Amino acid sequence: MSDDLAWLTATQAGRAFAARKLSPTELVRALLARIGKLDPQLNAFIRVDAEGALAAAATAEAEIAAGRHRGPLHGVPVGIKDIIDVVGLPTTCHSRVMPNTPAAADAVVVGKLRQAGAVIMGKLSTHEFAIGGPSFDLPWPPARNPWNREHHPGGSSSGSGVGLGAGFFPLALGTDTGGSVRNPASACGIVGLKPTYGLVSRRGVFPLAFSLDHVGPMTRDVADNALLLDAIAGHDPHDPGSAPAPRQHFAAGLERGVRGLRIGFVRHFHERDIPADPEVAAGLEQVARTLAGEGATLSDIVLPNLNEFAAVNRVILNAEAWTIHAPWLRARPGDYGMLARRRLMPGAFLTAGDLLAAQRRRTEMIAAVDAALEEVDVLLCASSMDPPSRIEDAEETARTYPRQARAPFNTTGHPALAMQAGLSRAGLPLSVQFVARHFADATLFQVARAWERASGVDRLNPALG
Amino acid sequence: MDTPLIEALARQAGLERALAEFPDCVMAAAKQAIGRSSEINTPTSPAVEPWPPMKVGGGA
Numbered sequence: 001m002s003d004d005l006a007w008l009t010a011t012q013a014g015r016a017f018a019a020r021k022l023s024p025t026e027l028v029r030a031l032l033a034r035i036g037k038l039d040p041q042l043n044a045f046i047r048v049d050a051e052g053a054l055a056a057a058a059t060a061e062a063e064i065a066a067g068r069h070r071g072p073l074h075g076v077p078v079g080i081k082d083i084i085d086v087v088g089l090p091t092t093c094h095s096r097v098m099p100n101t102p103a104a105a106d107a108v109v110v111g112k113l114r115q116a117g118a119v120i121m122g123k124l125s126t127h128e129f130a131i132g133g134p135s136f137d138l139p140w141p142p143a144r145n146p147w148n149r150e151h152h153p154g155g156s157s158s159g160s161g162v163g164l165g166a167g168f169f170p171l172a173l174g175t176d177t178g179g180s181v182r183n184p185a186s187a188c189g190i191v192g193l194k195p196t197y198g199l200v201s202r203r204g205v206f207p208l209a210f211s212l213d214h215v216g217p218m219t220r221d222v223a224d225n226a227l228l229l230d231a232i233a234g235h236d237p238h239d240p241g242s243a244p245a246p247r248q249h250f251a252a253g254l255e256r257g258v259r260g261l262r263i264g265f266v267r268h269f270h271e272r273d274i275p276a277d278p279e280v281a282a283g284l285e286q287v288a289r290t291l292a293g294e295g296a297t298l299s300d301i302v303l304p305n306l307n308e309f310a311a312v313n314r315v316i317l318n319a320e321a322w323t324i325h326a327p328w329l330r331a332r333p334g335d336y337g338m339l340a341r342r343r344l345m346p347g348a349f350l351t352a353g354d355l356l357a358a359q360r361r362r363t364e365m366i367a368a369v370d371a372a373l374e375e376v377d378v379l380l381c382a383s384s385m386d387p388p389s390r391i392e393d394a395e396e397t398a399r400t401y402p403r404q405a406r407a408p409f410n411t412t413g414h415p416a417l418a419m420q421a422g423l424s425r426a427g428l429p430l431s432v433q434f435v436a437r438h439f440a441d442a443t444l445f446q447v448a449r450a451w452e453r454a455s456g457v458d459r460l461n462p463a464l465g
Numbered sequence: 466m467d468t469p470l471i472e473a474l475a476r477q478a479g480l481e482r483a484l485a486e487f488p489d490c491v492m493a494a495a496k497q498a499i500g501r502s503s504e505i506n507t508p509t510s511p512a513v514e515p516w517p518p519m520k521v522g523g524g525a
Contacts, residue, residue, distance in 0.1 A: 330480060333480075338487075345490065346498035349478075359515030
């Protein structure tokens with residue numbers, strides 16, 4: 001296949017379908033061939049659903065030909081993290097703990113994608129139960145970074161990041177409890193959004209921590225991310241965390257630019273709290289200078305210490321995850337991989353006082369971020385403090401994995417988007433994160449698009465054999 | 466690390482099997498949890514309630 005098809009964005013593919021210059025079946029066939037050739041080295045997929053994808057592409061093609069166009073995602077391929085239910089396919093959670101039985105129904109987000117006419121390509125690799133990875137003791141190998149397969153692609157939505165970075169599909173769904181959409185977005189040089197808590201339904205998604213879990217769109221560019229959020233957002237009365245927020249059109253204001261916007265740079269996260277790698281810090285400065293050059297007003301903003309944010313996130317995550325996994329950890333601990341076992345058991349050793357202290361501090365942290373976002377429109381801060389680690393160096397991965405600034409916004413529920421901030425000297429993606437007020441996800445797209453347009457980071461793709 | 470205490474807590478949590486088969490994992494998990502709340506500045510004002518706040522439905 002030509003590289004042109006591998007790197008088509010959803011927006012470009014949708015336009016080509018509408019103009020009858022390309023058919024969904026042609027695109028899906030080309031991408032399946034690419035997956036067959038390259039995925040054995042990258043492990044993005046747990047399961048490729050070639051049959052289902054080709055059938056859905058044929059249906060989309062017939063509908064478009066008959067003039068029944070469903071919208072911008074009609075016929076566009078999408079990958080689904082394998083903790084999200086897709087009817088007829090097992091939800092493995094990348095774990096031998098889960099039964100090998102097909103899901104009885106689509107998750108709400110998958111149902112919305114089908115309604116939009118998207119083509120589901122298959123189920124994607126994750127850290128075990130969205131927490132234990134990268135692991136080499138599971139039934140499926142860990143996904144590898146498309147920029148350099150010796151490096152970790154981030155997690156836990158690893159396959160989603162890898163598949164986008166490798167040109168396997170233009171759209172993917174991930175989930176984010178302590179940063180799991182934004183970490184692979186950072187490591188694979190793509191765009192990942194953790195939406196406002198409650199904006200996207202979690203029904204049909206295997207939970208990690210109820211009050212921190214989010215489903216998020218992952219794409220190769222900002223416009224596609226907004227389109228994907230348009231498709232999956234919306235109130236779900238059967239999801240207890242779902243917010244009855246007014247319907248928005250997230251792709252509407254993309255090209256407004258940042259002139260007149262106030263951006264608060266949270267420097268202490270990467271300068272003092274968890275000092276970043278110099279290349280990461282330089283990348284953040286470059287983003288700040290560029291946005292100032294585009295007309296934004298930059299100022300420094302102070303939030304609670306990043307390490308304390310992490311502690312609050314971890315106590316809540318550990319407690320909530322333990323209540324989900326305790327029966328299996330008691331009965332069959334050997335069915336978990338080592339990392340998941342170690343990361344899911346801490347909740348057994350927390351006290352009620354620990355949890356309540358974290359939950360009460362969370363209230364104050366939400367207020368602190370809300371107050372900061374009264375002074376400015378958007379926050380700019382680090383995502384990862386280091387370039388991606390070497391995947392087989394367990395010590396390096398364990399050292400760098402917690403060195404991140406994503407967990408604060410799971411704790412507070414604010415929307416947060418991570419994307420590429422250029423490449424390191426070694427050719428690995430660097431990253432930046434933007435954060436906005438609750439339900440101001442569209443403002444994130446506006447700022448992210450301004451950086452993307454000025455820097456051209458969306459035009460950087462890895463060289464793959 | 467107080468090994469006997471951790472073992473007692475693990476048993477109380479029903480983790481006897483994990484303790485027998487994966488004692489290193491149990492110890493590593495306990496190490497992550499114990500003392501973590503000391504990293505949190507617990508609010509001093511009694512007015513600060515936990516998040517999420519208790520909410521009831523709209524009534525009949």
